[in-house]
Amino acid sequence: MKALVAVKRVIDYNVKVRVKADGTGVETANVKMSMNPFDEIAVEEAVRLKEAGVVTEIVAVSAGVQACQETLRTALAIGADRAILVETDAELQPLAVAKLLKALCEKESPQLVILGKQAIDDDANQTGQMLAALLGWPQATFASKVKVEDGKATVTREVDGGLETIALKLPAVVTTDLRLNEPRYVTLPNIMKAKKKSLENLKPDALGVDVKPRLATLKVVEPPKRKAGVKVPDAKALVEKLRNEAKVI
Amino acid sequence: MNTAEETQILDAIGKWLERDVRPKARELEKKDEYPEQMVEQMKAFGLFGATIPQEYGGLGLSSATYAKIVAQISEVWMSLTGIFNSHLIMAAAVARYGTRAQKEKFLPRFASGEVRGGLALTEPDCGTDLQAIRTRAVKQGGHYVVNGTKTWISNGIKGSCFALLVKTDPEAKPRHKGMTMFLAEKGPGFRVSKKLEKLGYKGIDSAELIFEDFRIPAENLVGGEEGKGFHHAIGGLELGRINVAARGVGVANAALKDAVAYSQVRKTFGKPICEHQAIQLKLGEMATRCEAARLLVENAARAYDAGERCDMEAGMAKYFASEAALENSIEAVRIHGGYGYSTEFNVERYYRDAPLMCIGEGTNEMQRIIIARQLIARNPA
Numbered sequence: 091m092k093a094l095v096a097v098k099r100v101i102d103y104n105v106k107v108r109v110k111a112d113g114t115g116v117e118t119a120n121v122k123m124s125m126n127p128f129d130e131i132a133v134e135e136a137v138r139l140k141e142a143g144v145v146t147e148i149v150a151v152s153a154g155v156q157a158c159q160e161t162l163r164t165a166l167a168i169g170a171d172r173a174i175l176v177e178t179d180a181e182l183q184p185l186a187v188a189k190l191l192k193a194l195c196e197k198e199s200p201q202l203v204i205l206g207k208q209a210i211d212d213d214a215n216q217t218g219q220m221l222a223a224l225l226g227w228p229q230a231t232f233a234s235k236v237k238v239e240d241g242k243a244t245v246t247r248e249v250d251g252g253l254e255t256i257a258l259k260l261p262a263v264v265t266t267d268l269r270l271n272e273p274r275y276v277t278l279p280n281i282m283k284a285k286k287k288s289l290e291n292l293k294p295d296a297l298g299v300d301v302k303p304r305l306a307t308l309k310v311v312e313p314p315k316r317k318a319g320v321k322v323p324d325a326k327a328l329v330e331k332l333r334n335e336a337k338v339i
Numbered sequence: 340m341n342t343a344e345e346t347q348i349l350d351a352i353g354k355w356l357e358r359d360v361r362p363k364a365r366e367l368e369k370k371d372e373y374p375e376q377m378v379e380q381m382k383a384f385g386l387f388g389a390t391i392p393q394e395y396g397g398l399g400l401s402s403a404t405y406a407k408i409v410a411q412i413s414e415v416w417m418s419l420t421g422i423f424n425s426h427l428i429m430a431a432a433v434a435r436y437g438t439r440a441q442k443e444k445f446l447p448r449f450a451s452g453e454v455r456g457g458l459a460l461t462e463p464d465c466g467t468d469l470q471a472i473r474t475r476a477v478k479q480g481g482h483y484v485v486n487g488t489k490t491w492i493s494n495g496i497k498g499s500c501f502a503l504l505v506k507t508d509p510e511a512k513p514r515h516k517g518m519t520m521f522l523a524e525k526g527p528g529f530r531v532s533k534k535l536e537k538l539g540y541k542g543i544d545s546a547e548l549i550f551e552d553f554r555i556p557a558e559n560l561v562g563g564e565e566g567k568g569f570h571h572a573i574g575g576l577e578l579g580r581i582n583v584a585a586r587g588v589g590v591a592n593a594a595l596k597d598a599v600a601y602s603q604v605r606k607t608f609g610k611p612i613c614e615h616q617a618i619q620l621k622l623g624e625m626a627t628r629c630e631a632a633r634l635l636v637e638n639a640a641r642a643y644d645a646g647e648r649c650d651m652e653a654g655m656a657k658y659f660a661s662e663a664a665l666e667n668s669i670e671a672v673r674i675h676g677g678y679g680y681s682t683e684f685n686v687e688r689y690y691r692d693a694p695l696m697c698i699g700e701g702t703n704e705m706q707r708i709i710i711a712r713q714l715i716a717r718n719p720a
């Protein structure tokens with residue numbers, strides 16, 4: 091069984107993001123980039139399914155600028171078998187990525203597509219859902235446990251009220267939540283081995299997908315600075331402030 | 340190795356350092372406890388084979404990339420790098436000077452970390468003056484019988500194989516012609532007499548080793564020929580010095596980073612101390628030392644990787660970077676005030692760890708002498 095895993099190159103989670111002076115976006119020049127952490131969990135899950143003998147081949151895919159190759163190399167070093175980059179300098183929005191992934195699914199016919207539930211840059215939380223809709227496949231988002239057996243997947247989802255377990259027919263789309271697994275370390279020997287794995291380069295045109303943005307960004311601004319808090323001498327003063335100033339009790 | 344790959348390697352190690360090393364280093368160091376779990380992780384990372392050629396199961400990294408790894412790890416806990424540093428110098432001696440059979444027998448086991456060890460050169464009576472060693476090996480049939488004492492041997496307790504420098508001909512003139520290097524695997528007649536207690540560089544074992552009628556098969560004589568041992572030992576020193584210099588860069592950086600962070604949160608007289616000029620002067624000097632030390636290491640590593648003579652460059656890097664670590668660590672202690680003297684903070688550890696880099700792998704007195712001699716040799720009047 092083949093699994094397709096989508097990975098996105100994002101600003102590293104340790105970086106303090108700065109808004110560009112002209113408000114058109116955030117500063118990305120000379121900023122450390124990494125694989126979106128939820129996507130790392132997705133790759134790890136696919137590798138575990140392969141180690142368990144469920145998945146036989148893992149194809150990692152990414153869409154974006156040429157440097158996304160580095161992100162794919164990381165996926166290969168974690169354990170993906172081969173990689174495909176859909177290379178474009180265009181600004182990619184979730185719908186465009188979902189369309190590209192749909193085209194790749196038609197080309198590759200995976201039984202399982204695993205994606206991060208969202209990317210930590212735009213936090214859209216849309217691509218997996220849109221992909222499932224475009225393909226007409228079942229979806230299980232926010233997965234915290236995935237079991238694949240006899241042509242179906244049983245997925246435990248993190249929902250507002252707690253956990254929900256659902257069964258899906260394959261092929262299906264799964265998006266990962268934080269607690270699904272803890273990704274392994276990429277080791278140096280595996281980084282060296284990843285160099286020898288195949289990395290295919292495609293253009294959106296070759297997949298017949300128009301990636302033109304549908305949404306326009308009007309302005310990007312820093313979140314408002316939080317005002318310093320105040321110390322209250324005792325509980326009585328706290329209650330007094332909550333009642334009369336904050337008016338919440 | 341392209342830069343993308345190097346970044347990938349440093350990223351991978353950086354993640355491990357933040358997740359598994361930084362949170363545990365202080366406690367292990369306080370107890371002087373060997374970091375077993377981290378050693379297992381370093382094995383999986385391939386660090387014990389970092390500079391061993393790929394054909395023997397290593398990663399075959401350049402010394403430039405390797406130095407960056409060493410600096411990065413040293414920034415979090417310098418001791419960890421000692422566990423694979425001298426191990427890799429031993430491996431380099433085999434890779435450079437060993438026979439084909441020795442390479443096949445030892446290098447793959449060194450690379451996987453299955454067999455780990457280090458260098459056994461120093462003796463109780465001599466370190467700098469290596470040619471004065473007294474450990475003796477006498478040939479008896481297919482074996483050599485070794486008697487003597489080695490001290491300060493890193494990995495002496497946890498390691499099982501050492502590049503052992505001995506005299507096979509104590510009467511030889513010049514003295515180095517009577518020196519020979521063996522690969523000594525622990526066995527009857529080879530024992531650890533004691534663990535050495537030390538100021539810093541905790542966690543890693545430093546030991547005194549005693550050889551009493553210890554028999555080494557002749558096939559373990561590096562290169563198969565007596566009288567080349569001094570040459571073999573000296574041949575590893577350039578890489579060794581780049582290593583130690585890289586550790587200095589790591590510790591100097593750690594001290595700087597802690598000082599930069601602390602000086603922004605500690606307030607006196609109504610403002611953060613980083614706004615007082617006296618502290619700014621320190622930070623300015625510390626940052627400049629870090630940068631200069633890093634560039635010296637890069638320069639020496641580049642020369643080493645290009646196969647150029649680099650004893651002067653490696654000596655400069657080792658001397659400057661280790662002094663930078665020592666100076667930055669005491670400045671970081673001062674910037675932290677009373678807290679700098681507390682074991683609750685890391686800066687006192689940097690201050691205890693730094694002097695080792697000024698002493699090991701050729702003292703800094705010797706480095707300056709080497710630099711001066713090369714200066715004269717390269718610039719005859």
Ligand SMILES: Cc1cc2nc3c(=O)[nH]c(=O)nc-3n(C[C@H](O)[C@H](O)[C@H](O)COP(=O)(O)OP(=O)(O)OC[C@H]3O[C@@H](n4cnc5c(N)ncnc54)[C@H](O)[C@@H]3O)c2cc1C
Pocket residue numbers: 425457458459460461464465466467468490491492493494537540545695698699700701702703704705
């Ligand atoms: C923690 C630690 C780990 C070590 N690990 C190892 C190891 O794994 N393997 C190993 O073989 N050794 C190891 N060593 C030993 C180390 O390499 C030696 O301590 C070092 O080379 C200095 O030798 P020494 O201690 O004999 O000092 P000495 O040679 O006695 O030097 C004493 C002083 O005299 C100075 N001096 C000596 N000769 C001259 C000269 N000609 N001109 C000017 N000044 C001079 C020195 O610079 C120094 O200041 C380790 C040491 C330490 C502290």
